[in-house]
Amino acid sequence: MFEKITANWLSFGILFLLILLAVLLLWRTRRPHLQKQPRKDIMPGFTLIYADQKQSGKKSEGFGKLLYSAKYDLQGKPDYIFKKRLGSAIVPVELKSGAIKDAPLPHPGDLLQLAAYFLLLEDIYGKRPSYGWLKYSDYMFYVRNTRNLRKEVKQTMADMRKMLEDGEGTPNASFVTCRHCICNGTVCPYGQYHRNGGEV
Secondary structure, three states: OHHHHHHHHHHHHHHHHHHHHHHHHHHHHHOOOEEEEEOOOOOOOEEEEEEOOOOOOOOOOOOOOOEEEOOOOEEEOOOEEEEEOOOOOEEEEEEOOOOOOOOOOOOHHHHHHHHHHHHHHHHHHOOOOOEEEEEOOOEEEEEEOOHHHHHHHHHHHHHHHHHHHHOOOOOOOOHHHHOOOOOEOOOEHHHHHHHOOOOO
8 A cells, every 4th residue: 555655656756847847848948038128237046256347345356357268269258247056057247338228139249249258158167158148228138048149159250260360251231230330430331331322
């Protein structure tokens, strides 16, 4: 009798775990890759382990240090890196001084910058960040570290390195990609090209 009850409870426990796993996988796959939210400056449940500048009054050994990945030949200084107190999840946070206003997506360059930090932190900490935050002055974006995003940033890095080597590159100029660029309307002719309807 006892063995039968134990077997039933064991079967129930396994079934419950399988259902829970299925629900978690479904939630993970259905959660959007990008999610716009009102900006919040708190990170409950996380500990700050790196900042791009020294933090006064806090233990900040290594803060402000330029991070380097030999694997990707990539260096940078994320604004903040947080570590989850329960577990070992690493979450980069990148701050932007400008406002995003009604735009549904972050600026492409900002998104690729965060994606580059995903690669950088993966090599340094030996663990792939599953997501990060892009914080503008009014809104913030939850950004998942997806395969497509990783592929895009790796291709962009390869294109940039090739352009540096041979001095040639194909501009990807458009109103969307050029409108927030500091070179638009100054030293770069492509933004002017689009404003003039195809004439430089």
